Amino acid sequence: MTAALQRVCVLGATGSVGMNTLDVISRHPGRFEVFALTAHSRVDELFAQCVKWRPRFAVLPDEATAAELRTRLKKEGVRTEVLSGAQALCDMASHPEVDSVMAAIVGAAGLAPCLAAARAGKRLLLANKEALVVGGALFMRAVHEGGASLLPIDSEHSAIFQCLPEDRTGWPSRIDHILLTSSGGPFRRRDPATMASITPDEACAHPNFAMGRKISVDSATMMNKALEVIEARWLFELLPEQIKVVIHPQQIVHSMVVCRDNSVLAQLGTPDMRVPIAYGLSFPERIESGASQLDFATLSALTFEAPDFQRYPGLALAWETLRSPEGSTTVLNAANETAVAAFLAGTIRFDQIHSVIAQALDAIDLRASGSDSLDALLEIDHRARRQAAQFVKGLAP
Template sequence: MDVGRAERPVHADHPARGAVVGAGPAVDPAPRLRRGGPRGHADAQARRRQPLRDPGLDRAGGPACGVAALGAGGRGRHLGRRQRRLFRRALPRPPQARAQGQSRQDLGRVLGRRRRLRGDHAGLRAAAWTRDLAARAGGDRRGGGGGLGGGRSVREPDEAPQRHQGLRLRPARPRRHPRPHRRRARGDAGLRRAQGAVRTVSVQRIAVLGATGSIGSSALDVIARHPERFRATVLSAHARVEELLALCRRFRPEHAVIVDAAHYPRLRDGLAEAGLATRAHAGTDALCALASEAAVDTVVAAIVGAAGVASTLAAARAGKRLLLANKESVVLAGRLLMDAVAAGGATLIPVDSEHSAIFQCLPHDGDADRGGVRRLLLTASGGPFRGRSRESLAAIGPDEACAHPNWSMGRKISVDSATLMNKGLEVIEAHWLFAMPPERIDVVVHPQSVVHSMVDYVDGSMLAQLGRPDMRTTLAYALAWPERVASGVEPLDLARIGRLDFEPPDHATFPCLRLAYRALDEGGAAAAVLNAANEVAVSAFLQRRLRFLDIPVLIAAVMDALHDAPHQGLDALLASDARARDAAHALIHRFAA
């Protein structure tokens, strides 16, 4: 008899099978009581003589015999008449209460073995229980009402002792995937084995674009803490060639890119002098090629400004795991980026603290509407000038604007934080990343920068993500997602913080936030024009060619001048970006500092 050698499950819809018949549960979904006496003793002896059974057969509730195919080609032809009748018709049996004195451990016993049901969402695989029946096929066993008990006598429901049932345990639902501790180890995929066993993890090959910047430095700090998990294989910088060489000596990447080609000879010679095998590259094209290289698994998009758009899109189209820290890519080309992510099958994980917080607080499937999300709340620190009047900001200089009270950031983003333009860009980013309309995205000022963002649900609950104001936290989360690893950031001590404050933003003193909402309302290339004009204005302010209060005035003037800029495709958006920069430069002389 060869039933026990079934190589694959018997599925009802297999074309090679014959007649398809439906069956209900083959065994009672509730635990049964054994009848005492010689018969039970004989069955116990018989069970000890039975061969080992498939581990996926036994559980409280027993195998759920869903649908079996028993045509001419089916394996049911080898079974006796009674077993074939079982396949064709298995009547459900009423639930059974647990007897007094019966231990909870007995709930999972069928045929005297404590096993768990293992199966996919379609029910128990036929191959498993045909192997079991093969061990006992041929004899006409009595008792058990046609179940898989092998003739074991069971007490009928009306014979059970009278007692309150309470909450009855239901049979476990079949799982789509086995539980983590049931999974088999496959190569170095990082699956957990038995408790205490060695756990192997595949090493992520990471390209850090903008490695010499603030975000890039934080990313490399986390990477260095976990050499068994992460390896920086590509490093890039715009023009800081000496800093890039220092990073190459430390991390020994396979490739190094300097975007400004004028510094390429120094990069090439410096790598040779250090005796490194790192290959030198120059230009935006090389950056895009390496971002989409097959030897790269993860791309940290940390280039500041519109200069990072092309490489971010290249990584998305190549289906990379994309850690997005370049908000300008979303602001300038949000629709194009999301389309590229979908087309390339990329995994996009936000790195900005606010969007990372929302990402962690959203429903697991990421569907905000189906998950009952009412609105998103982005928190803003308020910058170094929170609470000050507009008149008091007339003589503000670059050093004051860059002195952020909580975060350690680059100069450009520090000025954006002081004007609240940074929060405006994040509103646009949240709109594209989470498919949320602008009217359902709010901003609240939170000076402690402990609550990074919140998600408000329709049932009145609100989820928030808290943490220290350190970008290593979000980078560690993004690098290891869906797991978590140590970031080097100290734990949060709420007792020491003592209080958390929230207040509405001051739109009159900081009008840049309203300009961002205006760009979303206008659509088209308005967001690209906003971003380009802001970059020019901030650069002029840092060079002391523009006053702090004139930054939003200049941006609004450029938006008024280019309200109908083209936006169809990346080339059109980049052309609008260039036109906005030219217009901003032309208008700066009107605002002599």
């Protein structure tokens, strides 16, 4: 039986996840149609994608860059309609002709279109951690009420998802805890006393993946794993103490489920984002991803170790914020984005990223704040960014 054509909207098409999504789609002509592509600042890359894929729509954040892209596409004879602004992202994510949405926008900016896709009942391939870190209960409520199919794309969460039965009825009672694996980033063996001298280029040199600079810094601080702990709490309906992290430098075991009877289920494979992307696009089927097969005969060792919280102080904030008032995870994410941007700009040191986040969490009183609407969450987000920016100023030389 031939699968029905699936129309796909790729939010964040020029990033690594977006490009890998298009690579998987290219391997299955006739199965997928690229309906809409969006980007933040990489106009040249989006132009090339539009020329190749001829999507119905393309979206950029402002009218100036959108006008530039329109002009260039018109010269090439490409009839893609170019839109601009945050509302256009939501319109594409919820468009009635779209079947699947790849949510690969980095940061809190991805929350609104993710909510739009969820409320419209789309197959939502979630690569945007912040939708759950910032949105949490609000986002999951939108998924349930809209009837959306939520497929995690982070390799760790996809691994957990693949280890669980398709019938989710009563599954939380069957597991003891989950183990999210982490490479440990580029500084797993570095003396914590030398962290102050780390440069942005060093922090962006991930040992296994080529990623964007912000995500690479999050990997180096292990804040990415803190965000994934929070994400897992909502995706899998777990208590904070049921989520654990283990360092696995080879990144062959992508994550594990420890069952009540102490049996362990794990998903293994080469470290290639195309595997969870292909799984999300085709679930419950499996399609060719382009990733190489795992050759067990060539594996010298699979090693595991506990994370060093002195080396990665931000990691502990995941469990702390999950036990704190609602909105705390929103503050954590906003302060981290602000601090990482300041580090990449050379304004603060690598070892000061955590101090900015911790100070913002201490400074913002959430007791009188609501968190049951997008506007309320965005207000907390704005407050946290302003507060974190003040702390960055105080640290700047």
